[in-house]
Amino acid sequence: MRWSQAFIPTLRDDPTDAEAASHRLLVRGGYMRQLMSGVYSLLPLGYRVRSKVITIIREELNAIGGQELLLPALHPREIWEQTGRAESMADILFTLSDLRGGDAILGPTHEEIFATVATELTSYKQLPQLWYQIQTKFRDEARPKSGLLRVREFTMKDSYSFDVDDAGLDQQFDRHFAAYTRIFERLGVTAVAVEASSGAMGGSDSIEFIVPSPAGEDDIAHCPACGYAANVERASSTIPSFHDEPGPDQPERFPTPGVHTIVDLEEFEGGASAERQIKTLVYVLDGEPTLVLLRGDHELHEQKLQDGTGAIDIRPGQPDEIRELLGADAGSLGAVGVTGPRILADLQLADRSNMVTGANLDDHHLRGVDVGRDIAVTEWLDLRTVAAGEGCPQCGEPLEVFRGIEAGHIFKLGTKFSKALGATVLNADGVPVPLVMGSYGIGVERNMAAAVEMNHDDTGIIWPVSIAPYEVVITAVKVDDEATMTVANRLYDDLNEAGIDVLIDDRNERPGVKFNDAELIGIPYRVTVGPRGLASDIVELADRCTGEKSELQIEAAAQELVRIVTRAR
RNA sequence: CGGGACGUAGCGCAGCUUGGUAGCGCGCAUCGUUCGGGACGAUGAGGUCGCCGGUUCAAAUCCGGCCGUCCCGACCA
Numbered sequence: 001m002r003w004s005q006a007f008i009p010t011l012r013d014d015p016t017d018a019e020a021a022s023h024r025l026l027v028r029g030g031y032m033r034q035l036m037s038g039v040y041s042l043l044p045l046g047y048r049v050r051s052k053v054i055t056i057i058r059e060e061l062n063a064i065g066g067q068e069l070l071l072p073a074l075h076p077r078e079i080w081e082q083t084g085r086a087e088s089m090a091d092i093l094f095t096l097s098d099l100r101g102g103d104a105i106l107g108p109t110h111e112e113i114f115a116t117v118a119t120e121l122t123s124y125k126q127l128p129q130l131w132y133q134i135q136t137k138f139r140d141e142a143r144p145k146s147g148l149l150r151v152r153e154f155t156m157k158d159s160y161s162f163d164v165d166d167a168g169l170d171q172q173f174d175r176h177f178a179a180y181t182r183i184f185e186r187l188g189v190t191a192v193a194v195e196a197s198s199g200a201m202g203g204s205d206s207i208e209f210i211v212p213s214p215a216g217e218d219d220i221a222h223c224p225a226c227g228y229a230a231n232v233e234r235a236s237s238t239i240p241s242f243h244d245e246p247g248p249d250q251p252e253r254f255p256t257p258g259v260h261t262i263v264d265l266e267e268f269e270g271g272a273s274a275e276r277q278i279k280t281l282v283y284v285l286d287g288e289p290t291l292v293l294l295r296g297d298h299e300l301h302e303q304k305l306q307d308g309t310g311a312i313d314i315r316p317g318q319p320d321e322i323r324e325l326l327g328a329d330a331g332s333l334g335a336v337g338v339t340g341p342r343i344l345a346d347l348q349l350a351d352r353s354n355m356v357t358g359a360n361l362d363d364h365h366l367r368g369v370d371v372g373r374d375i376a377v378t379e380w381l382d383l384r385t386v387a388a389g390e391g392c393p394q395c396g397e398p399l400e401v402f403r404g405i406e407a408g409h410i411f412k413l414g415t416k417f418s419k420a421l422g423a424t425v426l427n428a429d430g431v432p433v434p435l436v437m438g439s440y441g442i443g444v445e446r447n448m449a450a451a452v453e454m455n456h457d458d459t460g461i462i463w464p465v466s467i468a469p470y471e472v473v474i475t476a477v478k479v480d481d482e483a484t485m486t487v488a489n490r491l492y493d494d495l496n497e498a499g500i501d502v503l504i505d506d507r508n509e510r511p512g513v514k515f516n517d518a519e520l521i522g523i524p525y526r527v528t529v530g531p532r533g534l535a536s537d538i539v540e541l542a543d544r545c546t547g548e549k550s551e552l553q554i555e556a557a558a559q560e561l562v563r564i565v566t567r568a569r
Numbered sequence: 570c571g572g573g574a575c576g577u578a579g580c581g582c583a584g585c586u587u588g589g590u591a592g593c594g595c596g597c598a599u600c601g602u603u604c605g606g607g608a609c610g611a612u613g614a615g616g617u618c619g620c621c622g623g624u625u626c627a628a629a630u631c632c633g634g635c636c637g638u639c640c641c642g643a644c645c646a
Binding site for chain 2: 009011012013014015016017018019028034036037089091092108109137139141142143145150156196197206208217302303406409411441443475477478480509510511512513514515516517519528530531532533540
């Protein structure tokens with residue numbers, strides 16, 4: 001491509017509304033433009049990167065036996081009602097109606113539709129099957145952000161596996177794990193595999209691939225010693241057990257005027273340290289008020305609450321709901337003697353005694369509470385948020401917590417969707433069994449952004465060769481110098497012929513402008529052709545990643561570049 | 570959905586307090602001089618001041634409503 005003919009609208013200034021590095025650089029480098037919140041147009045450079053990402057994904061999926069197909073983005077609402085997700089995912093569904101008055105949904109993911117197609121499978125002999133597509137998803141995110149990292153319309157590679165039993169699913173899951181590992185390697189992003197919550201997907205097991213980055217939105221608990229890694233939505237940890245002094249035979253109520261928080265009670269004369277307090281929260285789970293208990297210094301993780309209870313709709317109770325339920329305001333709540341609502345308690349409260357909690361009477365608390373004796377716990381769950389420094393659940397060494405971008409997610413779905421939609425086959429015994437499904441997703445544009453987050457500097461993007469829009473840029477220093485253009489054009493032709501993606505900067509601009517643009521858009525190799533080098537029969541090679549410069553003999557330049565680029569791919 | 574900020578030329582911004590001809594830098598076009606790390610001079614083109622309504626002789630500016638965008642939080646694959 002000749003830069004003079006290309007549409008590469010680079011900007012001198014950073015766009016003000018772009019915070020994340022990938023957002024800022026992709027806009028400034030002329031890769032994309034925003035159309036509306038969370039919706040972007042990919043310009044020629046952006047489209048080239050996207051195509052390369054897709055090619056890599058496609059190659060790796062084909063390598064594990066995936067069959068590519070294409071399903072609609074427009075779905076009838078009824079199918080989504082059959083699995084209950086019209087309701088459970090309602091807040092992110094784009095919905096529309098057609099001329100017949102029917103309701104339609106723009107697909108946010110495709111489990112329902114793949115399962116529908118899979119109803120045509122009839123025998124275990126046809127299994128396993130692995131189908132995938134590379135297709136546009138629509139999710140009406142409450143808060144799109146950070147350019148391509150969190151958008152409302154995006155391309156996803158989603159694959160779905162169908163097996164007759166769990167053993168088959170496990171195999172397909174493991175194959176995807178390996179394929180994903182190769183994909184991220186080839187994309188030039190380091191992704192860490194972590195245990196994750198399945199969220200709205202349901203199913204038994206799921207693994208996220210997380211690219212460490214402060215621009216991400218997921219917190220990962222990681223053990224440097226043994227390699228344990230889990231999203232905090234799911235991570236557990238060990239903490240020292242707490243030794244309780246013996247307490248009274250029954251709880252004692254005492255006045256605590258003005259005490260409304262854990263900290264207040266710690267500082268209150270006759271109060272207790274946070275470790276000795278029981279925090280009582282009121283949540284409404286699918287319309288049902290529920291008490292949630294944790295140790296005073298522990299934070300609830302709502303995803304754990306949702307996963308642990310299977311609730312679809314989950315929210316903190318309103319002040320009036322709390323008062324109606326317990327007869328007191330937040331700050332004086334407790335579960336002692338409460339019998340109506342469900343009481344969910346964090347595991348760390350088990351066997352604790354002589355603790356302090358609210359008395360369900362404003363400005364009063366109870367001391368000497370023995371959890372097992374005094375509170376009618378309905379269910380014990382892991383509800384607390386893991387914190388850095390706590391013990392690894394596998395080896396006990398201190399955990400680290402880091403931020404990252406969810407670059408991919410693979411799920412063992414089980415039979416949730418096949419049962420709901422009637423996708424069954426006959427097994428070897430002639431008995432109809434629901435297909436055992438897995439689903440596996442990678443966000444294409446999100447991975448482009450993740451690659452930029454990981455690979456950039458002050459002057460611009462540093463693309464991995466594998467997904468760079470062009471592998472080589474030839475910078476012709478002086479376009480009205482005949483010798484320069486002869487050499488530059490010949491090199492351009494030779495590289496093109498050798499199958500190298502090459503861009504020649506033949507614009508009539510000053511060299512500084514060209515160098516800066518080349519670095520901004522992040523082409524891995526820049527070859528400078530100009531009178532200065534030509535005088536000694538050389539062109540200059542600059543490596544965008546290392547910053548190193550070297551000289552190439554003109555006659556050997558094309559061959560040498562082909563060798564370098566081919567090796568780096 | 571809660572909190573905060575912003576909307577004026579392709580991009581980055583000033584002007585608004587105190588109402589009166591819409592400005593600056595970059596970019597763009599033409600010409601000239603330049604040319605190995607974002608040149609210089611000259612001459613130009615380009616704007617329903619987010620939208621609707623109100624006040625006023627007069628609104629980018631004051632008032633009301635709406636829309637849009639970003640950031641923090643909540644939520645989310």
